[in-house]
Amino acid sequence: MVGEKHHSPTTFLVRKAVIATMTADIPLGLKKKGLQLLQLVRPLLGGIVGLFLVYRLYVVLIVEHPYGPDTWTRLLIAGIILGGVYSLIAIGYTLVYGILFMINFAHGDVMMIGAFSGYFIFEAFNALKVGLDGKSNFLNSQPIISIIIAFIVGMTVAALTGYFLEKIAYRPLRKAPRLVPLISAIGASIFLENAVELLFSPQLRNYTNPDILRRGAGWTLVINHSNVIIPYTGVFSFVLSAVLLVILYTIVRKTRLGRAMRAVALDKKTAALMGVDVDQTISQTFILSGALAGAAGVMYGIHNGLVYYYTGFIPGIKAFTAAVLGGIGNIPGAMLGGMFLGVIESMGPAALGIDFQLKDVLAFVILILVLIFKPSGLLGESLAEEKV
Amino acid sequence: MKKTMKVVFVLTVAALLFAGCAPAATATQAPAATTAAPAATAAAAATAAPEAVCKTDPFGCAVFGPGDTVKIGMGAPMTGGDASYGIDISQGATIAIADASDVKGWKFALDAEDDLGTAEGGAAVANKFVSDQSIVAVAGHIFSGATAAAVPIYVKAGIPMLSPSATNPALTNPGSTVFNRIAFTDTEQGTAAADYLFTKLNVKNLALIHDGSDYGKGLADIVAAQFTKDGGTVAVEQAITPGETDYTAVLSAVSSKKPDALFFGGYTAEGAIICNQMKQTGLDKAIFFGDDGTYGADFLTRTGANGEGAYASIAPASPDTAAKDAFNTAYQTQFGKAPGTLSPYTWAGYDAAAALASVVKTVAFVGSDGKLYVPRSAMVDGVRHLTNYVGLSGTFTCQSNGECNTAAPQFVVVKAGAWVPAAQQ
């Protein structure tokens, strides 16, 4: 071959051996059998996993039944609330992926910035004294306005962060191969986390909720002689998630921006030829996904109460898992993936009788299994197809 | 490709060479007795070191010329998810060093380095410290994982350690001469807590939750074992993943066993969340029993009304509250936050550094040539033989295995939004 260098005999023999093993002419019959064996891997794996699941569920639910219906209800409630938050963040990932085919690693940190903004607003209103006696604060005398403003500010700041993130770290890399924007996203994520840590100190911040949204309080259901609490903050999160998802869906389906997004996702060049301003559409997508993340962040703070610079990291990874689970690039897929993941995390370990510490393991194992049998996620991919 | 490879190799090697000629440490090492000294200590020519002690000392002496600083090192996680611990403890230690001010005219300084709390980081920082002759002791490391990797390195160089927070019991098992800690021994704490729960609080059915760290899990395991020995039943033991904020699932599962009390092994962040979420998961009647990691003003702020009736264990407080107040004010002024908000170990960080400085003051002497000598073996012994040292977080006497805090814990409970001593045994 042209350009081959001369090697010593030993190297030559070794190389020959390696090549021989790689491309040896296996007798055709054996080759066919080998291929058939490989084909069997997936159904075999499916069978094993299915049997295992059935067995464990049987053991836990029928034989041992350690938990009463009240516990199951609690787990379900926790799962649904968690799923709502995951869905919201997952959609942000999916939107960006559909348009740019890049994993926006910094998305979790955008959520964290939204959470921090909400925190500062609540703190400000908590300190603002109103009323004739100067005793009550703005937060509790006008809770609804406070909450609305907190969300608006959180979503705006997060949206701006998303916008500048795209402008500084991603736009120059439009034409680069896949890995380069990924590394840039990782760098941006590290930068944002550490910037927040240096600005606001690593202290864990506690959200001061207005009294009507006290953490831990809620409607009480009596199931099986015990009180199951449906927390106010949880219901609030879920309802708001649902509302935002509906709004997003409408935007994507009915508005011009949505059409532009779908067009750019389908084919950038043709969309540009059709008169769509690609740059602006991409910026607007980032703004939208940032706003959703910001809302998720404020919700997270209200429901869970603790925010610090690293808050976004784990939900970010989980939400990304959810987005992939549902089929990345697919909005209903992200919603489904998020809810699915939330419920599995909550109820899975209990249903299978394994340690709660292993819930993340369970989540990832499910992801792997889903992807083995359906490599493009539960609902398949593509932002632009009619499914959306 | 060949050319670029060459250029790169040249550049890399040149850079390494350049970096290798790092500026020499400010202090020098007096010659050690045996030739088994690690390669780091350049065999200084036997300059007139009139102190015979240094020659017989197997690790030699640290020598400080006029104007040099005596350094105390600290390896802590300063970046990453656990940065709050490292930053907090190093800040406490900084104040201690400032208070200790100087030894016979040579100023003290704290050298806090980021070890990320991991084994790799701990070993890197340890290696850096042993090659710096002006470091006479290490207040650390902070996390057990980093400490474990660092101990063998310090053993070889004869640098004593006094950790404020590395609680893994196995750390004192190998019987090293240099590792000491003022952190609470988990065994003492756990056994006492189990007994207290069983006898004083009349808990018969105990649930345990821990955060999976060697601290939390170690403690929970000890409590479970002792509680069973006392005659109680362990309803369930579950682990949570730290760093999350929603533990309702675990709590729901635990509540289905209807325990009388919930023991939590872990730190304030997760402990407060669990305490807060107990009500909504059916555990409103169970007692929350924490450890010294959940004690602090931070816990009170986070739990608010939900924290009423929560227990925690603490080291018996030192009697000198004036010193503690002074420290609290100094910390607040210098760093803008109350001690204990970033981690529960602020006072222990102060104590570790202050104790080490006090040992240096005892051990160091000025030689006939006007230089300051700190014999290393004497340092190691001095730290190991700390007796009745009164610190902010307790009174310490180091035992022969390096445990300096074997006092029985005190239990405190939250009443009306403040920590008060609980009825003792």
Add this chain to the structure above:
Amino acid sequence: MNKAALRQSFNTGIIFGIVHIFCVLVAFNAMLGVLLAEIVHVTSSVTAPVVGSLIVYGILLGIWAGITSTRRQREASNGQRLLASLVTGASFGFLAALLVGIFQAMISLNINPRDYLTNLSFPFMRACLYSLPAFLGITANFFTFLVSSFLGGLMVVGWNLSAVASVRHHIVSAPKTWMANIRTGSAKKQRTWKYVFYALLFVVVAILPIEWGSYWNYVIGTVGLYVIMGLGLNIIVGLSGQLVLGYIAFFAIGAYTVALLNAPVPHNLAVGFWPSLILAVILAGLSGLLLGLPLMRLRGDYLAIVTLGFGEIIRILLNSDVLTSFSGGPRGVQGIEGPTLFGKPFNDVEYMYLIILAVLLGIYVYGRLQHSRTGRAWLAIREDETVARATGVNTVNYKLLALVIGAGFAGLAGGISAAMNQFIGPSDQSLMASINVLCEIIVGGMGNIPGTLLGAFALKGLPELLREVENYRMLAFGALLVAMMIIRPEGLIPSQRHTLELPEETTEPSSPENTNASDSNGSTEKPHD
């Protein structure tokens, strides 16, 4: 001066102003001040910075702003360029003055923002005002930036004056001609240079570990281990194009194999270092195979998240209660017995030699694979898997081979690391560690050996050198990653591909060809399996 130029300089000033505000809020100016003060043996601290150091920081930043602004105005006359720097300085100075004005207001009204913005203590804010009374401090800030920006402009204009240019030319030309002579010398001359170079390198590599102390042995040893991991990941990601994000899992498997077989707790086995190292490599490779088998159908990003999940699964399992009796749980494994030489355990020098040997082995294997038929098959798969399959390359086998070999490299590094540190714990096997290795190979330059070496050194060695700027290290790291990707996405040392099929060109390409650019022809990458 036209409007566009004016607006551009104005914007430059605004951007610099925002960056400056950020730096002040994170006390980066004080941190730089500490470093600057050290040069003149003055002690400054981040909480109470010396005013002089802050002024110097301001001047340097202002000069940079002036230089940037002036350089943008290429066409304009010198006078207009200076005007541009003045405009930049004015807008920059205005923002800076605004910031310290707010500081002054807070000081006067005794509002302490410290609870939220943790660096803004009163001493700090006063120092930012240069310890001058209110109005003076604000205007001083304004003029610092205005004047230094103008200075920057002057410097650029001066640099480009013809007189200076000729001096420049003379200084630069000599080394350039020397380099050119080396490159175009006769083959014999090149070979002699090569031998001299390698001999020098050998001497250096053999002597240095003994000379430079245990700290540097440790640091460069860690760099060496990361080189091995980088090479392994390069095989998987760089050569065969499979994005794997959970690479540290293989490292963990290798490390735990050596650890569990050589430590008193939990199993009290003493199998010996060398056999367990070999077993570590084999087990890691095997796990690569087992991971890869079910995932062969997955496309790029799905593979990434699945491997990320796999890495996390391994970490959580190692940390969990269920496996504590097997793997030591969150406490990890302590007291790992390492290799011994004549009965004595290795000291740091001997570990360094071991690592150097391992690195050389890794380089050899990688180099041979890269230029072999296997390597070409991987390149084909990376470029376009469907076409590769169509031309008869057994993609599944080759992809699995890449995973196995790459994982084996990681297992080797893990085994050595466990013995070196005598401790291994689950918290070390985090996602960030995988990401570090990935960043290392991409920043260094994917798919080639010198790139991996440089990347490992940059990512592992530099932070050691940069311990001074401790708290800001990660911040700088993040910013650098983004900057690197924007400025030089092909990495510090882009890989070259032999253009064998084009005989008209020289066999040794004179310009580095960016192989990564070849799959980005500006067309949209459509996902398909």
